[in-house]
Amino acid sequence: MIRLELGLELAYEVGDRGADFVFNIHAAHTPCQRVLDERLVLSQPVVPRLHVDPATGNRTMFLHAGPGELKLAYDATIELSHAVADPADLAEVPIQQLPPEVMTYLYPSRYCQSDQLFQFAGHEFGHLPQGHARAQAIHDWVGQRVTFSSNTSNGNTSALETLADQVGVCRDFAHLMIALCRAVNLPARFTTGTDYGADPILGPPDFHAYVEVYLGGRWVIFDPSGTAIPMGLVRLATGRDAADVAFATIFGGVVAHPPVIRTDAVDDPARGLVLPQHSPQALSTDLGPVTDTGV
Numbered sequence: 001m002i003r004l005e006l007g008l009e010l011a012y013e014v015g016d017r018g019a020d021f022v023f024n025i026h027a028a029h030t031p032c033q034r035v036l037d038e039r040l041v042l043s044q045p046v047v048p049r050l051h052v053d054p055a056t057g058n059r060t061m062f063l064h065a066g067p068g069e070l071k072l073a074y075d076a077t078i079e080l081s082h083a084v085a086d087p088a089d090l091a092e093v094p095i096q097q098l099p100p101e102v103m104t105y106l107y108p109s110r111y112c113q114s115d116q117l118f119q120f121a122g123h124e125f126g127h128l129p130q131g132h133a134r135a136q137a138i139h140d141w142v143g144q145r146v147t148f149s150s151n152t153s154n155g156n157t158s159a160l161e162t163l164a165d166q167v168g169v170c171r172d173f174a175h176l177m178i179a180l181c182r183a184v185n186l187p188a189r190f191t192t193g194t195d196y197g198a199d200p201i202l203g204p205p206d207f208h209a210y211v212e213v214y215l216g217g218r219w220v221i222f223d224p225s226g227t228a229i230p231m232g233l234v235r236l237a238t239g240r241d242a243a244d245v246a247f248a249t250i251f252g253g254v255v256a257h258p259p260v261i262r263t264d265a266v267d268d269p270a271r272g273l274v275l276p277q278h279s280p281q282a283l284s285t286d287l288g289p290v291t292d293t294g295v
Helices: 099-108 117-126 132-145 161-166 170-185
Strands: 002-014 018-021 035-044 049-052 059-065 068-080 083-085 189-194 207-215 218-222 237-238 248-251 254-256 260-265 282-284
Touching: 002 018, 117 132, 117 170, 132 170, 132 207, 132 218, 161 170, 170 189, 170 207, 218 282, 248 254
Parallel strands: none
Antiparallel strands: 002 068, 002 254, 002 260, 018 059, 018 248, 035 068, 049 059, 083 282, 189 207, 189 237, 207 218
């Protein structure tokens, strides 16, 4: 079992007319991800509204802030008891058997234009054996052809641009993998967390984007940028692409400061708590047929 201590600090300067914020910073509730304890502190006397999506476990917070400084601190203790499977056992689910809530992740979206990649993806991946192996091949292809480099893309960069430029950050890797998966009829969705295990040379700890692909009746984790340790990814939110689940969407005149993020793992084997590590097994924090529970 994995236990992580998560800390997020966000700071903003709000203009004279105030501003509205939509945050996706709360750890999601999933069958294999438990929030043991959490605390939210706001510097302004505002009452936020928290909405929980029953389908995804996303916990979205809405608030209106007045002029001046707004600081937000979120701390949580999270336990991960991953569903673990042999990748060879995870088959693609026929489209006619997909749950209705999964179908949306087959369609093109703002940053994942899969409808423009059918021919390309079919040529590259259409001949491969179906199942986890094909999703893994797409993951590896993206990781081999795209170079991770900070400040090489922006909030409008799409999968098509990343395919052409072959450079980007975790968000861009995720969008390209998702678009290619959808182009070969693999449901795939954009997932946010923090970059536990990232090399410090990449910069201070940050939010992280990765991918979940629907295989064998559950959502399986892939990290195409390869910058984090998948076993240490705390799911914050999932959506069609980054437009759905940005950690902060702001309406109004606001100056944002860089986030301060901390993710620490508890190492206590006597209590069954181990450090996240890279694993050849398929990992999920969702429901589905499970070969083993508890990492």
